[in-house]
Amino acid sequence: MKLITRWLLAVSLLLGLSEANATVRITHDRGGQIGPYVEKYQQLASAGESVMIDGLCASACTIVLSEVPPDRICVTSRATLGFHAAWNFGPGGRTFTDREATLMLYSGYPDPVRRWIASRGGLKRKLIFLRGNPLHAMYRSC
Incomplete structure (x- = not known):
């Protein structure tokens, strides 16, 4: 009976360790509003989780680069980051470039990404x- 108990304890410990070191995989994220992305990636970072970029990560998705430490981000050969200025809605529902939000986005990116932009x-x-070689020069491969 003790052998079975030890085995179950070992399995539960291994499962617990793998959950604590989970990797979040980004495959096709076109972005969205900035606030929810900041919150999402701050939670991932504080939980110690890693991120694998394995496809498109565009717009607000790129906030992952600002919130998750670079040593916990890896990129595959399919990884593509898409950047643009932040925009918002003005009077009459017209969109405009939000300079303050754009500066906030830009200033949060790591130096190599800012230089590339x-x-x-x-x-x-x-x-x-x-994407490709320039991206792989900045982040480790998965």
Whole structure:
């Protein structure tokens, strides 16, 4: 009976360890409102979770780079990051570039990402994509 109890205890400990070190996989995230993404990724970071970018991570999704430590982010060969200026709704429902939110996004990114964005003219309305060798030079491969 003791052998079975020890075995069950060992299995439960292993399961507990694997849950504590979970990896969140991003495969096709087109973004959305900034606030929920900040909250989501702050919770992941404080829980010690890792992130695998294995596809598109665009717009507000890229806040993961600001909130999760770089050593807990890995990228696959399919990883693509899409950046653009933040926008909001103005009078009459018209969209406008929100300079304050854009600055907040930009200033939160790690230095290599900011340099890459700056080398492409900064954050504008049009998406710019970071992938392939330039991305793999910034983050470890999964």
